[in-house]
Amino acid sequence: MxxxxxxxxxxxxxxxxxxxxxxxxxxxxxxxxxxxxxxxxxxxxxxxxxxxxxxxxxxxxxxxxxVVLGTPTATPPKWLVDRHPDILAVDKEGRVRGFGSRRHYSFSSRVYREEARRIVTLLAQRYGQNxxxxxxxxxxxxxxxxxTRSYGPEDLRAFREWLQARYKDIDALNEAWGNVFWSMEYRSFEEIGLPNQTVTEANPAHWLEFYRFSSEQVASFNRMQVEILRAHSPxxxxxxxxxxxxxxxxxxxxxxxxxxxxxxxxxxxxxxxxxxxxxxxxxxxxxxxxxxxxxxxxxxxxxxxxxxxxxxxxxxxxxxxxxxxxxxxxxxxxxxxxxxxxxxxxxxxxxxxxxxxxxxxxxxxxxxxxxxxxxxxxxxxxxxxxxxxxxGSLPPSGPAPVALVFDYEADWVFSIQPQGKEFVYRDLVWRFYQALRRLGLDVDFVSPGADLSPYRMVVVPSLPIVREAALRALQAFTGPLILGPRSGSKTESLGIPPSLPPGPLQELLPLKVVRVESLPPGLWESLEWGGKTWAVGVWREWVESRLVPEARFADGKGALYRDGNCLYLAFWPELEFLQACLAQQARAAGLSPQTLPEGLRLRRRGPWVFAFNYSPEPCLVPAPEGARFLLGGREVAPYNLSVFKG
Amino acid sequence: MxxxxxxxxxxxxxxxxxxxxxxxxxxxxxxxxxxxxxxxxxxxxxxxxxxxxxxxxxxxxxxxxxVVLGTPTATPPKWLVDRHPDILAVDKEGRVRGFGSRRHYSFSSRVYREEARRIVTLLAQRYGQNxxxxxxxxxxxxxxxxxTRSYGPEDLRAFREWLQARYKDIDALNEAWGNVFWSMEYRSFEEIGLPNQTVTEANPAHWLEFYRFSSEQVASFNRMQVEILRAHSPxxxxxxxxxxxxxxxxxxxxxxxxxxxxxxxxxxxxxxxxxxxxxxxxxxxxxxxxxxxxxxxxxxxxxxxxxxxxxxxxxxxxxxxxxxxxxxxxxxxxxxxxxxxxxxxxxxxxxxxxxxxxxxxxxxxxxxxxxxxxxxxxxxxxxxxxxxxxxGSLPPSGPAPVALVFDYEADWVFSIQPQGKEFVYRDLVWRFYQALRRLGLDVDFVSPGADLSPYRMVVVPSLPIVREAALRALQAFTGPLILGPRSGSKTESLGIPPSLPPGPLQELLPLKVVRVESLPPGLWESLEWGGKTWAVGVWREWVESRLVPEARFADGKGALYRDGNCLYLAFWPELEFLQACLAQQARAAGLSPQTLPEGLRLRRRGPWVFAFNYSPEPCLVPAPEGARFLLGGREVAPYNLSVFKG
Amino acid sequence: MxxxxxxxxxxxxxxxxxxxxxxxxxxxxxxxxxxxxxxxxxxxxxxxxxxxxxxxxxxxxxxxxxVVLGTPTATPPKWLVDRHPDILAVDKEGRVRGFGSRRHYSFSSRVYREEARRIVTLLAQRYGQNxxxxxxxxxxxxxxxxxTRSYGPEDLRAFREWLQARYKDIDALNEAWGNVFWSMEYRSFEEIGLPNQTVTEANPAHWLEFYRFSSEQVASFNRMQVEILRAHSPxxxxxxxxxxxxxxxxxxxxxxxxxxxxxxxxxxxxxxxxxxxxxxxxxxxxxxxxxxxxxxxxxxxxxxxxxxxxxxxxxxxxxxxxxxxxxxxxxxxxxxxxxxxxxxxxxxxxxxxxxxxxxxxxxxxxxxxxxxxxxxxxxxxxxxxxxxxxxGSLPPSGPAPVALVFDYEADWVFSIQPQGKEFVYRDLVWRFYQALRRLGLDVDFVSPGADLSPYRMVVVPSLPIVREAALRALQAFTGPLILGPRSGSKTESLGIPPSLPPGPLQELLPLKVVRVESLPPGLWESLEWGGKTWAVGVWREWVESRLVPEARFADGKGALYRDGNCLYLAFWPELEFLQACLAQQARAAGLSPQTLPEGLRLRRRGPWVFAFNYSPEPCLVPAPEGARFLLGGREVAPYNLSVFKG
Ligand SMILES: [Zn+2]
Ligand SMILES: [Zn+2]
Ligand SMILES: [Zn+2]
The missing domain is CATH 3.20.20.80 (Glycosidases)
Known part of the structure; x- marks a missing residue:
């Protein structure tokens, strides 16, 4: 619709x-x-x-x-801001973010929560049953x-309360964060500050908790609205x-x-x-x-x-x-x-x-x-x-053959401590996704801990913090499971696991990452795999394991480890390598990866196959002989699509 | 002298x-x-x-x-600043701009206006008749x-007064700026803030008025000094x-x-x-x-x-x-x-x-x-x-053959809302000017609304806001008139004209710009004109018109429109194209454009022609046979000049 | 050890x-x-x-x-900061640099000096005789x-006191800094501010004094600790x-x-x-x-x-x-x-x-x-x-054959007023050093004024402010003395010497730098010397002298001047030129410069010669025949070393 x-x-x-x-x-x-x-x-x-x-x-x-009716809380009017200037957010540099555009509020402002509650309630009462x-x-x-993140007094207050609720005991926090490191130990939650504007980088655990807190503030602000709407607008x-x-x-x-x-x-x-x-x-x-x-x-x-x-x-x-x-x-x-x-x-x-x-x-x-x-x-x-x-109505979409485990927290972890400037979670996920899509495979994004049984193959670009549920779901999965670098490399408090990375994933793979290194752009290592040499940049790990590596770097160290259905990449993969590697895994999973023309993409919805041509040249659709075309034909013009039953 | x-x-x-x-x-x-x-x-x-x-x-x-005697108001001494710290300007990030160099004052400071008035009066009284x-x-x-622009409390106060004087009624301002857009409506002029430090971009109309205000503050500060000097120094x-x-x-x-x-x-x-x-x-x-x-x-x-x-x-x-x-x-x-x-x-x-x-x-x-x-x-x-x-004395300078309509406000409009990063007014004017100068043509800059009758040809690199006087002057002009992209594209309040661009210029050219697009560097469209293909980047417009375009883009859409003496460029012109196009127009105006050697430039003053050689090689001057050389000769050495009577 | x-x-x-x-x-x-x-x-x-x-x-x-026991003053704990927030430093943009990492204190904080004194005393008392x-x-x-530098109220106070102690009389300061220039004159030391956050650049003399002050604050903070330690820990x-x-x-x-x-x-x-x-x-x-x-x-x-x-x-x-x-x-x-x-x-x-x-x-x-x-x-x-x-024990190190005169103040002077963006003292020293090391020469860094008699050759990449002791030491030196550009170009107060640069060095070299110019990257002048043409970028000086230059720029102006043992480079030298020029000088000094393979470096310690191979290829060590190898051999593997007696 x-x-x-x-x-x-x-x-x-x-x-x-x-x-x-x-x-x-x-x-x-x-x-x-x-x-x-x-x-x-x-x-x-x-x-x-x-x-x-x-x-x-x-x-x-x-x-x-x-009608879909929006709550107007992204744009409090000027009179409200003038009455309550403390609703304004503060940026990382300590500057108040003023009125004059939109989103000028902090999620932690108590006053703003009240004002938002008031206006949403009035709206919901008036139109909830319209x-x-x-x-x-x-x-x-x-x-x-x-x-999402604000650095003002209201944020500090809420962050302290949030930490207190989470840790209870200040010593637990000091221990978890390793605050002894630079005499950063606190005597009470009231001593904790925000992690911005420190002389050099703040404790990464400090940042990670602030990111978690900030994320939850958005969710709780939203939940407050949802509860009102549900109450008044059944x-x-x-x-x-x-x-x-x-x-x-x-x-x-x-x-x-x-x-x-x-x-x-x-x-x-x-x-x-x-x-x-x-x-x-x-x-x-x-x-x-x-x-x-x-x-x-x-x-x-x-x-x-x-x-x-x-x-x-x-x-x-x-x-x-x-x-x-x-x-x-x-x-x-x-x-x-x-x-x-x-x-x-x-x-x-x-x-x-x-x-x-x-x-x-x-x-x-x-x-x-x-x-x-x-x-x-x-x-x-x-x-x-x-x-x-x-x-007429489109057929329903079943699960895709491939699941990609996506984790917001992973983005936070690697943003806070990339260790190599080019190690960016977004880029890593993006290249896994592109590789799969160029192979003509449909992909479901799932959160860590989601049930993986509907899938034929699972890719985990990286999952630094592996919690119990995620571990169980991965363990339960029997198809090809591809784990990217730095998976399992962090504890809940952003420390290095006592058993070294991949920490809890050692239950899946008997290996230990004993050193990591990040490489400047232009410094390429190489990898032998599948009869070819592949360039490796950005990131490399040194692994100790009883496993014989499936691929080795030029210096003989292991690069790719397999144990049963599990594959671990001890490096930052280039897109071309990923495409080849995931194709191999997909075939092992009984799938039929293809090599699509550049600019052509496929997507299935039940028995229907959609083909989209992003290129300025016509493309031939890889439709089976006798396929029935519901829209377009075998040749798709530029910027056009075909739909066929396969 | x-x-x-x-x-x-x-x-x-x-x-x-x-x-x-x-x-x-x-x-x-x-x-x-x-x-x-x-x-x-x-x-x-x-x-x-x-x-x-x-x-x-x-x-x-x-x-x-x-003696030309300067008023010392660019450098108030430290004691004055210490007595009146509120004279200091505040930068866009909210930082006070302190003493220690020069120009450390805000044009809107009432105290500073009084101090400036005092010192200028004393100087004028003492030396006015010397x-x-x-x-x-x-x-x-x-x-x-x-x-020019300052963002402190005195500036805010003065800006509010200025807006009040300009709009009288706050509803008029809200309507003109379209403040309904993001609940930015004000109930009084006292609610208006400065446009810096908003969460995302402020209303462009807000910025434009702040730019206008700031420009006028400079002028009124200067006028205050001039009035004193005229009074005491006839x-x-x-x-x-x-x-x-x-x-x-x-x-x-x-x-x-x-x-x-x-x-x-x-x-x-x-x-x-x-x-x-x-x-x-x-x-x-x-x-x-x-x-x-x-x-x-x-x-x-x-x-x-x-x-x-x-x-x-x-x-x-x-x-x-x-x-x-x-x-x-x-x-x-x-x-x-x-x-x-x-x-x-x-x-x-x-x-x-x-x-x-x-x-x-x-x-x-x-x-x-x-x-x-x-x-x-x-x-x-x-x-x-x-x-x-x-x-001896140099002959007087008459008007140049070509007028270039230059508009400070145009610079503000495109700075505030470029819509494409490379659309910079300064660059556009600069390439029109260079094209004309490489053709050996003298140029007068004129403000919008100036009398154009002395000129043989008029170029308007762009004039987004066209007021009555400017429109009348352009209408009255009968020689080749070249209008650049985005001319007439904005209302007084930086909106899109109800009849679409070029708004008031539709009285000159029956066309309507129904869509604009900005192009990333490296994305080149092309244009057929004068038997050649020209690359077009940066900016393109889609025009609806009963006119048959004089040039078309590769996709068939019109690029260049003419109605009578008026030419409209629906794109950002490259320098080479401009040079060719303006040469053609100049010939149509009865002028004799030349192609000068790189680094050579000409300028006429009455019957005298000056030739300047900016290049490291000697140049031959395009002087007519029998020209009389007042300085130098037919060959101009590097970094030298000749003057001849043509 | x-x-x-x-x-x-x-x-x-x-x-x-x-x-x-x-x-x-x-x-x-x-x-x-x-x-x-x-x-x-x-x-x-x-x-x-x-x-x-x-x-x-x-x-x-x-x-x-x-045990080497550290004083913990780089990391005052949170309770101390909360009790005395004024110990925190303030950055150049005026932002307080908060707790949460380390080095969160200003050297000028009186409270922090007391706290540091207290904790160091307690430590020294307890462990001084352990x-x-x-x-x-x-x-x-x-x-x-x-x-090192902080811009808060305590810093301002201390800076004023420091200036008062240094200049005594405010008129002396105004005169030395040339404060008349932009009405920057002060009536008392209490009127002086910090040089950051001015509208445009502050007086360079103002900056230089602030740099000197900041440097001395570090030294006096350290001295305070040392005195306590010496007292309690003989x-x-x-x-x-x-x-x-x-x-x-x-x-x-x-x-x-x-x-x-x-x-x-x-x-x-x-x-x-x-x-x-x-x-x-x-x-x-x-x-x-x-x-x-x-x-x-x-x-x-x-x-x-x-x-x-x-x-x-x-x-x-x-x-x-x-x-x-x-x-x-x-x-x-x-x-x-x-x-x-x-x-x-x-x-x-x-x-x-x-x-x-x-x-x-x-x-x-x-x-x-x-x-x-x-x-x-x-x-x-x-x-x-x-x-x-x-x-066994290593032989003692004697003085190196070459001294490089290194000056922290020179770094400040050229940072404050580079006059050409690429004129960076660090780069200049670095290229002198590299040139010498590629020639296999050992180098001692010495401060201006140090006794130069132990050396065979002295290089001075640049020494803008030449004080009496430095001048005497340079005058007393009789071997090849190479002076880089801008040496002697500044007075104690960062002015131009009345006799023009090289100011006091005119006692060594009868020349006068009458103009300097900095060149944009890509603009290369050239120089004839030693039968070759060398490119010159970044910086060039115009010299007047009765000396016949040893090398000239393409336009005939002098580039390299010698008087007796003294050589003056009136330009920014490229590394290749330096290597050739310093080799020539070294030979004149009776040294035997070599051309080492890339990645190989030598260093002598008494009769022992150490050879280090930084390259991924094996290298042959330039050891004399019959040299006795104490470690490794004549061929040094990659990332390895040899030690021999020469
Ligand atoms: Zn109804
Ligand atoms: Zn007189
Ligand atoms: Zn003991």
């Missing part, structure tokens, strides 16, 4: 009915409204102007649209503009719109309180801005399409975050916020929409209905231009709506 | 008379003094030591020099060191010394209060520091000469700012403030001086008489060395003085 | 005895302890827990180890993490562990209060992080060995700082703090140890005994792994210990 984001408060109310009519004509079902409208709902403290919102909902609803309101969106893009779903790769808080945990994970998909901006890192060559080649794995990565990630998921904001044309904002290649809005659906999206909702000719996002295209004419995206959305109509 | 900047307070008074005598011998007419001397005039609050300045002026005057005082310089280099001119490209305030507006626009010309430093951007290759090739269009651009700009103009500070040797400070090639001090005169300078004044062997600028060469011997520049200045003597 | 750094407080006391036994078995003599243990000595204000330290010293001593305590280390790595030495190139304070001056200069040698981290600048190619080639002159440079520097010197911390494996932390090539820990001994180190002490699996340095290898097994470095140290045993 399709939807759109709409801001009735931006347009004369006389136009609302026509807008609603045209939305329905276009084939849209959902319309998201309200998430930045606090100043229009409560223009002065305690004075409410509900009439316009009442009317907007009624108008949209009467036209047959289902027949046109299908569901709620909490706030907007948590974490956007680096707002039968409605609750969604939040997540963003492109945002590791600052644990989405798996936050999403436990949601019904649906939404996410905001801007393939061009993400490619230009390295949301997942692209080479300079890729940035140019895919400037008008987005990197072919960019949207898919996030679809699969957020499907892992929550089985029900939406694209809450779909790029409809050029955006305003990247360094460079090209126009999508013709057909891409349709392609992106279909790709989201192929990956299992319940709804794809375009952002926004009409380009607003003022303020920060005036260069952000919409389905309609600011002169009220339809823009290019409008027609592509229309085509999708019609195609959906013709095809 | 020639002059020099002199600091009697740096040298023993016993030396002043000899210095003055040698200045006259060298052929200098003007001497600027006093602009940093506050601590010597008023060493303690209310205690004045005029005697030395009395004597200095008398000594210089007796020697036959005409026969040796020919004129006054206000302050020194407004805006230097990023001092018959004397008032000048300010502007700098290399400084877009932060509108020089056209400020200069309305002046008699003469001075500017400070440092071609080598400007080339090294990208005051106008140079390629790495140009930086090396022109390291000892300055880019051949660098000084000329500014001469033409400041002549546009004010018909009477001076080079108030002329580089006389290596400077101290660039990353690299090479020695000028032999002859360049002479060449630069002549080039200023060729462009119409009334006076060229060298900075400084003698290198001061202490403090911040001790590596800045003067006409004399710190050991009191003449330096290289001395002899080159002497040669100019003699040549001027021999040639 | 060998030693190790040990942290008993990190490990259960049950393990201490075994650790001590194994240290002795390994062949270690010294063990440094205690320098970060304040929170374990005084866990609460005034409550002391000496027992563990008593026991640790006793255990180590009983095992036959000699028979196992051989000596003391003051604090740890002064200046680390940019902590017969024990006092050492401090300096770092890789740390120009912020004058080590020559501080070391006057020490018995031994220690330094902390991390060749791989220094190479990766440009402690002395390496090319990208060198960073890769020497990633696992360190640049072949990196450790040697510092050995020679710190031997100049103090004749008795130690490597207090020797890298034993990968470290944690560089951008990239590779494992040393096999053999390098041994090679580095021998190289230190060859250069005259009294003791080489490994950092640390065992890798600590928590906190900031958990990735820093030790001689033992965190799982209590010996690591690679352990075995290499063991080999050295055995070799030392076999060889």
């Amino acid at each position: 399709l939807g759109v984001c709409y801001y009735p408060e931006h347009w004369p109310c006389e136009r609302w009915a026509e807008d609603a009519r045209r939305m329905r004509e276009l084939g849209l079902t959902y319309v998201r409204i309200g998430e930045f409208a606090w100043s229009r709902i409560e223009p002065e403290p305690g004075r409410f102007t509900w009439a316009w919102l009442d009317e907007a909902i009624e108008t949209l609803g009467q036209a047959g649209l289902r 027949p046109h309101v299908a569901g709620w969106q909490t706030d907007n893009e948590y974490g956007c503009h680096d707002t 039968g409605r779903f609750v969604v939040h719109n997540f963003m492109g790769y945002t590791p600052d808080f644990d989405h798996f945990k936050l999403a436990q309180d949601l019904d649906i994970a939404g996410w905001d998909s801007y393939p061009l901006g993400f490619t230009d801005m390295d949301v997942l890192p692209c080479t300079e060559e890729e940035k140019i080649r895919y400037a008008r399409t987005g990197h072919p794995d960019m949207a898919a990565f996030h679809h699969d990630l957020y499907r892992g975050v929550k089985p029900r998921w939406w694209v809450m904001e779909q790029q409809p044309g050029p955006v305003n916020w990247a360094h460079h904002n090209p126009s999508p290649a013709p057909g891409m809005v349709r392609l992106w929409t279909w790709e989201a659906l192929a990956h299992g999206a319940e709804v794809v909702s375009y952002f926004r209905w009409r380009q607003f000719p003022k303020a920060q996002e005036q260069f952000h295209a919409g389905l309609n231009r600011p002169d009220f004419e339809p823009d290019v995206g409008f027609f592509e959305a229309k085509q999708v709506a019609e195609e959906l109509q013709n095809l | 020639l002059g020099v900047c002199y600091y009697p307070e740096h040298w023993p008074c016993e030396r002043w008379a000899e210095d003055a005598r040698r200045m006259r011998e060298l052929g200098l007419t003007y001497v600027r003094i006093g602009e940093f001397a506050w601590s010597r005039i008023e060493p303690e609050p209310g205690r004045f030591t005029w005697a030395w300045l009395d004597e200095a002026i008398e000594t210089l005057g007796q020697a036959g020099l005409r 026969p040796h005082v020919a004129g006054w310089q206000t302050d020194n280099e407004y805006g230097c060191h990023d001092t 018959g004397r001119f008032v000048v300010h010394n502007f700098m290399g490209y400084t877009p932060d305030f509108d020089h056209f507006k400020l200069a309305q209060d002046l008699d003469i626009a001075g500017w400070d010309s440092y071609p080598l430093g400007f080339t090294d520091m990208d005051v106008l951007p140079c390629t790495e290759e140009e930086k090396i090739r022109y390291a000892r000469t300055g880019h051949p269009d660098m000084a000329a651009f500014h001469h033409d700009l400041y002549r546009g700012v004010k018909p009477r103009w001076w080079v108030m500070e002329q580089q006389p040797g290596p400077v101290n403030w660039a990353h690299h400070n090479p020695s000028p090639a032999p002859g360049m001090v002479r060449l630069w001086t002549w080039e200023a005169l060729a462009h119409g300078a009334e006076v060229v004044s060298y900075f400084r008489w003698r290198q001061f062997p202490k403090a911040q600028e001790q590596f800045h060469a003067g006409l004399n060395r710190p050991d009191f011997e003449p330096d290289v520049g001395f002899f080159e200045a002497k040669q100019v003085a003699e040549e001027l003597q021999n040639l | 060998l030693g190790v750094c040990y942290y008993p407080e990190h490990w259960p006391c049950e393990r201490w005895a075994e650790d001590a036994r194994r240290m002795r078995e390994l062949g270690l003599t010294y063990v440094r302890i205690g320098e970060f243990a304040w929170s374990r000595i005084e866990p609460e204000p005034g409550r002391f827990t000496w027992a563990w330290l008593d026991e640790a010293i006793e255990t180590l001593g009983q095992a036959g180890l000699r 028979p196992h305590v051989a000596g003391w280390q003051t604090d740890n790595e002064y200046g680390c993490h940019d902590t 017969g024990r030495f006092v050492v401090h562990n300096f770092m890789g190139y740390t120009p912020d304070f004058d080590h020559f001056k501080l070391a006057q209060d020490l018995d031994i200069a220690g330094w902390d040698s991390y060749p791989l981290g220094f190479t990766d992080m440009d402690v002395l600048p390496c090319t990208e190619e060198e960073k890769i080639r020497y990633a696992r060995t360190g640049h072949p002159d990196m450790a040697a440079f510092h050995h020679d520097l710190y031997r100049g700082v103090k004749p008795r010197w130690w490597v207090m911390e020797q890298q034993p494996g990968p470290v944690n703090w560089a951008h990239h932390n590779p494992s040393p090539a096999p053999g390098m820990v041994r090679l580095w140890t021998w190289e230190a001994l060859a250069h005259g180190a009294e003791v080489v002490s490994y950092f640390r005994w065992r890798q600590f699996p928590k906190a900031q340095e958990q990735f820093h290898a030790g001689l033992n792994r965190p799982d209590f097994e010996p690591d690679v470095g352990f075995f290499e140290a063991k080999q050295v210990a055995e070799e030392l045993q076999n060889l």
